[in-house]
Amino acid sequence: MSLHLQPVRVATSSDDSESQLVFAEGFLVAMLVHLSEQHEDDAGRWFLEAGFGRIPSRDHPTFLDLDEAQTWIRQQLGNAYVS
Amino acid sequence: MNSAPDHSLNMLVRKLESVAPLSHDERQAIQSLPVMTRILQPGQDIVRDGGQPSQCCLVLDGWTARYKLLSEGRRQILSFHIPGDIPDLQSLHLAVMDHSLCSMTVSTVAFIPHESLRDLTARFPGLAAALWRDTLIDAAIFREWMIGIGRKSAHGRIAHLFCEMYLKLHAVGLADHHRMPWPLTQIDIGDALGLSNVHVNRVLQNLRNQKLIILDRRNLTMGDWEGLSEMGEFDPVYLHLERRAAA
Incomplete structure (x- = not known):
């Protein structure tokens, strides 16, 4: 499944503003936020700020980079289709 | 033993x-x-x-x-x-x-x-x-936590937890002058209040920047009791303390 990313700035009331909207087949499925220096050990990671539809955002995982995040998102979408 | x-x-x-x-x-x-x-x-x-x-x-x-x-x-x-x-x-x-x-x-x-x-x-x-x-x-404390997790913002939940722990510690003589020991990590707070570590970190930084709290080493000072109470919609009645802390 191909994913499409679109950079946006998001208001989080913190230093975290760089964000990517993630679309799957034209549908918005997730919003990833790049964690700023204020997160110390997690700085630089990508945080699942919100997931829509089949993307569970209950546990708000973080990812090393956008590739890892997209792999995870594809897995979630795939799992959902199987189930 | x-x-x-x-x-x-x-x-x-x-x-x-x-x-x-x-x-x-x-x-x-x-x-x-x-x-x-x-x-x-x-x-x-x-x-x-x-x-x-x-x-x-x-x-x-x-x-x-x-x-x-x-x-x-x-x-x-x-x-x-x-x-x-x-x-x-x-x-x-x-x-x-x-x-x-x-x-x-x-x-x-x-x-x-x-x-x-x-x-x-x-x-x-x-x-x-x-x-x-x-x-x-x-049981009354559980009801308050249920309200927090179900209905309050991340700021509200965290502010409420600070107010509650302060009054509980004060009641047994372990906190005073709006200063208390604070040994919990961000992960502990998140696991208690149903928040991610990232959200807890953002709120704590925000409360610090607003001078509502000062965290130094393992102590927390509440810079503005009224402000935190209001943010957490904290009403201490549910703690039913005999001798209420002079907040």
Whole structure:
């Protein structure tokens, strides 16, 4: 499944503003936020700020980079289709 | 394990007196309970989910927490406990634990045999009533947490937790002047309030920037009690303290 990313700035009331909207087949499925220096050990990671539809955002995982995040998102979408 | 010196039970006297008046004889009876003390490292289980303990655990020093483990290693912390609390008092009447209890910090705990507690409450109905009252307050605290997790913002939940822990610590003489020990990590706060570590971190930075809190090492100072109370929609009535902290 191909994913499409679109950079946006998001208001989080913190230093975290760089964000990517993630679309799957034209549908918005997730919003990833790049964690700023204020997160110390997690700085630089990508945080699942919100997931829509089949993307569970209950546990708000973080990812090393956008590739890892997209792999995870594809897995979630795939799992959902199987189930 | 060692036999505890008598003064270890003063913590229980102090706690119960913060929620109910005690007579001289009742205080004496508590102080003569047989106890075994243990020192625990952080993160040690005291009682496990499914266990059938024959004793209750009185916290003498440090912080403990009730928690439940879910699938994929997820943890929900159900409550935090401080010196004077008996977090597994329910095991006196409910044979099987439906959650676990662990130390959050280096802690000293005193184990009181169920048999001795049963005997104490049979001989002193006033103490049975005080422990019952404490159990009801425990339930009231759960109601407040339910409101927080269900209906409050991340800021509201965290501000409410600060206000609650401050008044509980103040009631047993462990906090004053809006300053309290704060041994919890961001992950602990998140696991208790249903928030991600990232959200907890954002809120704490925000509260710091607004000078609502000052966190230095393992102490937390509340820079604006009124502001935090308002943010957390905190009304201390549910703690039913006999001697309310002058907030």
